[in-house]
Amino acid sequence: MKKFLLTLTVAAAFQNVSAQEITLDKIYSGYYRGKGIAGISSMKNGENYLVIEQGGIAKYSYKNSQKEGNIVDGQYQSYEFSDDESKILLLKESQPIYRHSFLGKFDIKDLKSGKVISLNNGKNIQEPRFSPDASKVAFIAENNLFFQDLNSGKITQITTDGKKNSIINGLADWVYEEEFGHARQFEWTKNSDAIVFVKSDESQVPEIYIPLYGNSLYPTEMRYKYPKAGEKNSLVSAQLYRIDSGKAVALNLGSFKNYYIPNVFQTAKPDEIVLITSERIQNASDVLKVNTKTGAVQKLFTETDEKWIETDSPTLEFLEDDSFLWGSERDGHRHLYWYDKDGKLKKQVTKGDWEVTDYYGYNPKSKEIYVQTTEKGSINKVISKINIENGKSQLISNAEGNNSANFSKNYNYFIETSSTASKPYTFVLKDGNGKTVKELQNNSDQLQKLKADNFIEKEFITIPNAAGDQMNAWIIKPKTFDPKKKYPLFMFQYSGPGSQQVSNSWDNGNTLWFNHLAQKGYIVACVDGRGTGYKGAKFKKVTYMNLGKYEIEDQITAAKWFGNQSYIDKTRIGMFGWSFGGYMTSLAMTKGADVFKLGIAVAPVTNWRYYDSVYTERFLRTPQENADGYDKNSPTEYANLLKGKFLLIHGTADDNVHFQNSMEFSEALIQNKKQFDFMAYPDKNHGIFGGNTRPQLYQKMTNFIVENL
Numbered sequence: 117m118k119k120f121l122l123t124l125t126v127a128a129a130f131q132n133v134s135a136q137e138i139t140l141d142k143i144y145s146g147y148y149r150g151k152g153i154a155g156i157s158s159m160k161n162g163e164n165y166l167v168i169e170q171g172g173i174a175k176y177s178y179k180n181s182q183k184e185g186n187i188v189d190g191q192y193q194s195y196e197f198s199d200d201e202s203k204i205l206l207l208k209e210s211q212p213i214y215r216h217s218f219l220g221k222f223d224i225k226d227l228k229s230g231k232v233i234s235l236n237n238g239k240n241i242q243e244p245r246f247s248p249d250a251s252k253v254a255f256i257a258e259n260n261l262f263f264q265d266l267n268s269g270k271i272t273q274i275t276t277d278g279k280k281n282s283i284i285n286g287l288a289d290w291v292y293e294e295e296f297g298h299a300r301q302f303e304w305t306k307n308s309d310a311i312v313f314v315k316s317d318e319s320q321v322p323e324i325y326i327p328l329y330g331n332s333l334y335p336t337e338m339r340y341k342y343p344k345a346g347e348k349n350s351l352v353s354a355q356l357y358r359i360d361s362g363k364a365v366a367l368n369l370g371s372f373k374n375y376y377i378p379n380v381f382q383t384a385k386p387d388e389i390v391l392i393t394s395e396r397i398q399n400a401s402d403v404l405k406v407n408t409k410t411g412a413v414q415k416l417f418t419e420t421d422e423k424w425i426e427t428d429s430p431t432l433e434f435l436e437d438d439s440f441l442w443g444s445e446r447d448g449h450r451h452l453y454w455y456d457k458d459g460k461l462k463k464q465v466t467k468g469d470w471e472v473t474d475y476y477g478y479n480p481k482s483k484e485i486y487v488q489t490t491e492k493g494s495i496n497k498v499i500s501k502i503n504i505e506n507g508k509s510q511l512i513s514n515a516e517g518n519n520s521a522n523f524s525k526n527y528n529y530f531i532e533t534s535s536t537a538s539k540p541y542t543f544v545l546k547d548g549n550g551k552t553v554k555e556l557q558n559n560s561d562q563l564q565k566l567k568a569d570n571f572i573e574k575e576f577i578t579i580p581n582a583a584g585d586q587m588n589a590w591i592i593k594p595k596t597f598d599p600k601k602k603y604p605l606f607m608f609q610y611s612g613p614g615s616q617q618v619s620n621s622w623d624n625g626n627t628l629w630f631n632h633l634a635q636k637g638y639i640v641a642c643v644d645g646r647g648t649g650y651k652g653a654k655f656k657k658v659t660y661m662n663l664g665k666y667e668i669e670d671q672i673t674a675a676k677w678f679g680n681q682s683y684i685d686k687t688r689i690g691m692f693g694w695s696f697g698g699y700m701t702s703l704a705m706t707k708g709a710d711v712f713k714l715g716i717a718v719a720p721v722t723n724w725r726y727y728d729s730v731y732t733e734r735f736l737r738t739p740q741e742n743a744d745g746y747d748k749n750s751p752t753e754y755a756n757l758l759k760g761k762f763l764l765i766h767g768t769a770d771d772n773v774h775f776q777n778s779m780e781f782s783e784a785l786i787q788n789k790k791q792f793d794f795m796a797y798p799d800k801n802h803g804i805f806g807g808n809t810r811p812q813l814y815q816k817m818t819n820f821i822v823e824n825l
Contacts, residue, residue: 138569138631140818144811148566150559150624153531153543155194160201162526168192173204178529181545181554188225198250202228203266205244205253214290214771217242217299224253224266235264236271242287243300247308248382254286254302254311261286261302261313261357274311274357274364281323281341286313289321289350291343294772295730296378297428307386310408311357312367314377316350326769329798338769343729345746346738352377354391356411367413369393373402376730378427384434385457390416392432398424398734403432403442403459416459419444423653423660424734426450426614431475441465441485441504443472445653452485454504465504471650473497474520478504479527486523486530492516494650495576495588495620499532501548512550518621531556535622537590538573539563570595572634574627576620579643579677581670585655588618589643589674592627592634597683603639604688604825605678606630611667612696613735614649614656617642629814636822641678645670661742663724663735664749668703675704675711690714690825692817695773695802696721698765699751702781705762706754714825716817718765719773719802722781723750726774755784761824762792763817767800793820 142148155168164184165176172186173195188195188204196205203226210220219240225232235241235253242256247263254263259278264271275285286302293299302313321341328336343349354377357364369377372393379392389406391413403416419425419442431443431452438457443450450472452465465485466472474488476499484501492498492515499513499521513519517536524530528548535541540559546552563571572595578586594603608626610617630640646666647659659666671691679686691712693701698720705715724732724746725739736745747753762785766778778794785792795816797804804813 136568136570137635138566138571138628140629140632140811140814142569143628143632144814148562148624148628150540150562150622151557152541153557156522156531157195157197158522158524160197160525162524162528165522165524165529165531166195168195178524178545178553181556187227193220196246198246199248200250202226203246203250205246211240214293216293216297217288220244222255226266233266233269236262243302245300245302245304247304248306249308251308254304256285256287259284259287261311263311272362274313275315281339282317282319284316284318284350285355286311287316289316289318290340290771291349291728291730292316292376292378295428295728295734296376301377301380303380303382303389305387305389305408306382306384309359310387310389312380312389312391312406312408313355313357313364314380315353315355315366317352318350320348321350322347324771324774326771326775328769338771340771342771342774345725345727345729345732345736346740347729349375349396349729354380354406356406356408358408365411367406367411369404369413372404372413372415373400373418376427379430379432381432381434383440384436384438388438390432390434392427392430394425394427396733397737398427398730401425401427401430405459416455417461419446421445423657427734431472433475433478435478436480441475441478443475448653450653452487463504465507466502469652470494471652473650476521476523477527482527484527486521486527488520490650493620495616495618497619497621499530499550501527510549512546512548516620518619529553537576537620537622540622540624566628566631570635572631576618579674581645581673583646583658583666585646587643587645587670587674588651589641590618592630592640594634594637594639597639599683601683602685603637603683605675605684605690606633606638606640606821606825607671607675607678607689607691608640608642608697609644609671609691609693609700610695610697611645611647611671611693611700613647613659613663615696616644616649618644629818632818633821636818638821638825639684641674643671643674645674659735661736661745662749663732663745664699664703668700668707668749671700671704672708672711675708679711688713688825690716690821692716692718693720694718698773702751702764703749703754705760706751706757709757709759713760714762714821715760716763716765716820719767719770719804720751720764720777720781721773722752722777723747725750726777726780752781752784755781755790756788758785758788758790758792761820762790763795763820764792765795765797765804765813765817767797767802767804769799770802772802 172189175184193207206223210218212218222235244255261274318341324342326338354367355364373395375396376394381390387409391404394401400420405414433441454462470490476486502509519534521530532544543557574590691701691704698717701715701717704712
């Protein structure tokens, strides 16, 4: 009996302790999962908005936030209206390919007649797009471009030469999709009588092959075209297809920069399309207007930069008179510029020691644009409306945290999604001046669970680097922190160009794990050094031609700064990073071996020669031009310096940062007689997830930290 009572007491005590802890089991069981609102979209009338719910696509009133029924019943993954809202495109099933691309089965529902038709006879397609007059849908199937007439159901094949790993029509190849940030490479004209698309000939691009182990007796193989730095890229051309002629003809871009064609835009006028193009060295982009009646191409202007242009995320918005807004870093910060329809600069619209981080739209009645900016500090993102004629600005969101918006078509309302580092996401319906109409969703239950388990909030500080910059940083201390004691420090970073990890925003990802580590007695910190974003072009672009050099110097400086604090044990400093962060951790454990005792590098680039052309050459140019920039900042060059405990992790089917990177680094360490730990995840891609993979991965990393730091 006494023994039984003792068992009960121990069990009760364990339950009491575990209830006060953030555990890996709780993190990965979904216990702390937050709530959101899916598929928010304004209807054309500006008085209603739609969301995806369990039973269908629901219609709500902005005025009173009341549900007015379902537009469509059933379960769909996404939807898109035609311009006149007479029809709706519905995604029923999907199968991911790479980061943005996927195969999908789509239906079109006529909202007036109720008639439903399947695109491409119910077979998989990619990137369907309504014509502006809602009579047709263009799409990609097996690397060819088609359109389907929605009245007759007739399918017209525009191209016939599409072939896997050879010719792609209207669709990005692997490197375009990954680095220019989208898969669709075609656009309808405003009057629906023509399509301009990009044709990519990737036949000469070197091929990567990845073994897939699965459960088969012999491994299978995935092969695709992957241009590494300095290697051949796809040969691209812009093609014009007119419905009336039924023929696609190449546009003559010979007088313009035409190595890359990252973007195709519809303008406000019929018979016009705009292309953004650049040479291989991404320090200049042409903005070209195409006359889709004649095929004539006119250069509006050229954007230039001494270092590089953000060709992956251009801001280009055409207003009703065909003048347009353009985002540029030309004055040292990302701001908006207003051009007339012929490409002549009218004025700089935004200006200041801050960045425009997103563009939401333009209200022609009030002459106001709606933007997200860092006006309230580089770790915050807020929403403002700005009159493009007189420059008058009004903040309409919270003044701190990370705030984004989804506006009604008439800009009388918006749904604000906001968070801070200490408060999970809330969804609030506001009027056009930022006054709250109603809170639609909060995550107070999530926060309550976390607080009950002793969740620790981040503290924001700044740390000086050798160049005199103040680097943004956050720190998580144990709940029982005693400034008289010394604690081991575990540093996390990413550090890639233009990135940000030190942000006053909620993080449902690693922050929970960092809390788990803090509850085990570790101080966890993160520092955004040179090369990271939202602090101006100079801070971001100082790394040009020397990617990795200043970034690791700043992490070493930060680690030494922490080591000089009375509460840090400078003999017990570790680092963790994934992808670019894994690259940085690999450098920390070699070039910074005297500072860092432990490192965990997940899916690291270990030599930029192995990474893709578009990304790498943007910052380093080619290896042929800048061999030292590649080799002198590669951790494989410093494998002989490794001292501490090092855990290297990679998925064998990583299509982004190839497994080759970790194999090459491993060989360098082996040949230098260095001991290290290695974990390969079979058939897992860059994200390393699926089934019980993530819980196993994070338990492994936790054990490694506890045993060695």
